[in-house]
Amino acid sequence: MDHQPLVSLITVNYNGRAFLHGLLESLQACRYPHLEIILVDNASADDSVAFVRSHYPQVQIVENAQNYRFARGNNIGMARARGSIVGLINNDVVVDPDFLQPIVAAFAADAELGAVQPKVLDLQRPGYLEYAGACGGFLDRLGYPFLRGRLFDRVEPDLGQYDTPLQVFWGSGAALFLRKQALEQVGGLDEAFELHMEEIDLCWRLHLAGWRIAVLPESRIWHYGGGTLAQHHPQKFYWNFRNNLFLLIKNLSANRLWRVLPLRIVLDGLALLNELVRGKWRHAGFIARAYLWLLAHLPLLMARRAANRPWIARGAARTEALLYPGSIVWEYFLRGRRRFADLKYSQAFTRRLAYGRHLSPTQMEGVEQPYGTETV
Structure with missing residues (x-):
């Protein structure tokens, strides 16, 4: 990769005029050339x-002629991007002037990133860390997303406790930077997700294809959050419950899916x-x-899973070794563990996902896979 490659930044906007000044002023001050x-x-x-046309x-x-939401909007932008690094960045973000240098250096140093x-x-x-991104995302053994710095609605203050680079399962769509080569291999965001968790699906497909994903806390951005849909809006329940199960049905290996899905249905019923x-x-x-949407769209779900099956066969064992081995629901609600660092397996889990100072990743070979061999 070129030492100073072109970086394409894409922001999808819907009635976000109030946020655009902050984003674009901070990008104008960015010191990456x-x-x-x-x-x-x-x-x-x-x-x-x-x-924007007048001031920038x-x-x-x-x-666009209509509201294509986050997934299709970003796909349209990515099709226009010329850079070898493509960044998805929300319209309600403000960036540090030097936020891009560590990211570009990471891609240059690690060809599998x-x-x-x-x-x-x-x-x-x-x-404080921010609800949507904090310091990188994971899934637990039942497929619940959580963050290093945010469990459910409990967000931690930023005390530098998560400032070490780390391999993660997923990166937040608030600011996610992608190697264009990897993006071209696995495809863009799945537009059937429409809104929420489409970036987790994309990251999952990257893992299945053999790519790594990392959080680099040296690079900093600030996110307002809820610029399009507020954090506690009732409709967010729809997108989160719908797309979380969609995500699992599409990407999990067959053995794990049939163990996880019945439990998730019970837990969602209790919710x-x-x-x-x-x-x-x-x-x-x-x-x-x-759930009505999922039932009505079973043919779509099965088609997505069938298309993904070759990637699952190739990369499920390695990818599912990146799942947190405990249950976030159990630890948070029944054991009262409110911080990522307090989770039962957090120390051992983060040790095996350590990302070196010089961006040389810890090898995953030999990582314990507690759930045995998976089949598609």
């Missing part, structure tokens, strides 16, 4: 496009009952709607 910025506007009703003429603007996430800090709550008992009818309704 080879940068192109692509704004994909999803038919905003505000003056986002006119504002260097930004390439793609105007497919994606990188910076440390994501909270723009609204100084001194629905809990919302009803608490009087949160809309939240419960969105969980039910998620």
